[in-house]
Structure formats: structure tokens, C-alpha cells
Amino acid sequence: MTIAALDVSQYRLPLDPPLTDATHGAMTIFELIVVDIRTEDGAMGSGYTYTAGRAGGAIRSLIEDDFKPLLIGADAGRIEALWQRLWHAVHYVGRGGPVSFAQAAVDVALWDLKARRAGLPLWRLLGGHDPEVACYAGGIDLQDPIEELLARTERRIEDGFRAIKMKVGRPNVHEDVERVGAMRNLLGDGFPLMVDANMGWRAGEAVQAARLLRPFDLVWLEEPVAPDDFPAHRRVRDVGIPIAAGENLHTLAEFQALLAAGGADFPEPDLATCGGITVWRKVAALAEAYGLPVTSHGVHDLHVHVLAAAANASYLEIHGFGLEQFIAHPLEMRDGKAVASDRPGHGVVFDRERLGAFAI
């Protein structure tokens, strides 16, 4: 299983219309970085990560210039050893940030290769708990007028979604209350509804917002404050509203600190940005040890596998970046649940020709 070749590609995919949240404002570009690994005996694996439009070049360079020489000639089956090798090789500039994104793309490729070689779908290789995973439609819609927000939600319910997430963090919190109230009114009592503030508030503002939003019976309030202000997460949680957090944490140690502070009910690691499947599984096990579920952020075609393998799986986020137009077999949904595929590996096959138009 000696690694013979590694190729990395970078694409800048336009987002039309732009997506909006409280941190990024309007996002117009989705960057995709794809890694292909081949072993001497011809086995293949692919992995990928993404950005909200910037720093993709740094991630690509880390993989091409720093990781590739450490991987060529290595045993592809020793995924944990290779993860540690890469982590320590660049630790002085790493321990998170772009390094965690770069490691994630490599790690996913190695897991894909291992599963394809075994002839197993990833979710079975990783433990095989339940291929049907509860999911929600993650709206990126902070600036959308209420009428548009509600019309899109109606379409999503028609498409089969049984849970919805919307953005909050408007300049005046009472606008958020009005929008969430309109959404609850549309969905009716008991329909799972999450809201996501994308770190839009300081602690005091978040506490006030949580008090105002509590009557709407939310599944969770996501990222109310800066991602590494763990005591503030705890303050907001103490209002009596469940907290989801983690899409801006990029190491296992950060998740440990968040959970030790009592800062989250729904840890939300993104395997494409926290070091890969190897780290995501450790966060899931950590959450389980704290008696908590684990959820996901982004790359739903990959997360469906790790959630389908986890005993403490919570909701899968179905994100709105439109990647399905470049994928041969977009994620399947059945009765409001996402279904992990039975194709070997993660089963995500990109249309390289179509993507090629956006290569840089």
C-alpha cells in the first residue's frame, strides 16, 4: 500500500446568488481543494476541503509543498501514523488553521482509499451504526427578506426536509425575533428549528438574544459568540437554550476545552476543517463520553458516513453551497433522513470536466 502519487487541485466556484451570514457578510466564492492519492498497486482515494473564498492557495501549498514529500513512499494504510507525521512536521505554524484543512483533505483521501480497497462504504468500515441519519436544511439567509425566507422554507419542506436552520444576528435583535417568530408560525409547534448566529454577538448581547429566542422552542442556538470564548458559551447556555458550536474549532484540544467548560450541547465538528475523519471521530467519542450527541457542519456527502457510523449521531447539516451540481451521486434523502450510500469509500465522485472550468 505504498503511496506512489498525490495530486492536488484547487477550484473557485461562484456562489450565485451570494450567501449571507453574520460573519462573512456576502459570500460569492466557494473554494474547493481536492486531493487524489494513488498507491503503487493502483488503489485510489480522494479527499477534499473547502473555504469560504480565501486562503485556498495556502492550503494547496501546504499539501503540495510540505505534505506530499512526507507521503510519497509511505504506507497508505497507516492513517493515524501519517496524520501524526504531518501534524508534527508543521506544528510550529500549525495546530489548527489552514494546516487542519490541509490535513483533512489528505486524511479523507486515505480513508477513502482504505474503504475502497476493502470494498466497503466508509460508514461500514468506521463501525456501521445506522445508515439513515436525521438531517436539516441549513439556510444561509441572513439578509433575505422574510417573504423569501418563508417561501424557500416551504420549498424545502416540499423537498422532504423535516428540520430547518436559519440565520440570526441582524443589526437589531428584535428583527431576529420577528423572523424566527414568522418561521415558527410557518412550521408549526414541534417542527425542529435551529438558528445560527455565526458568532455575531458579544456575550451580553448573546445572553439577551437567547432570552428573547427561548420561547420559540429551538433545537439549538448555534455559535452565539466568538468560537474560543468558552465561558461565554456557558453563560448563554445557562439561559436555558441548547447551544451548538464547533465549525470554527480546528483541533481536538479546542473541542475538549469547549466541552470541559460546559459550553455546548451539540458539538459540531467539520471533518473538512478540523483535521479529517481521524479527528472528527475523536471529537465524536469525546462528546459521547460527556453524554452528548455529535452533529456536523458542511460537506454533507462526507459527514453522512461518519454520522452513520456514530452511536451518538445527531443531525446532519445539508449545506447550501450547491456542490451537488459537480457530484455524480448527490446525497439521497428518504423520509426526511439522509442515507449513507453503499458505494465503496465515501462514494463522492466529482465531475472533473465540469469542475475544470473553475480550476486555478
Ligand SMILES: [Mg+2]
Ligand atoms: Mg454555522
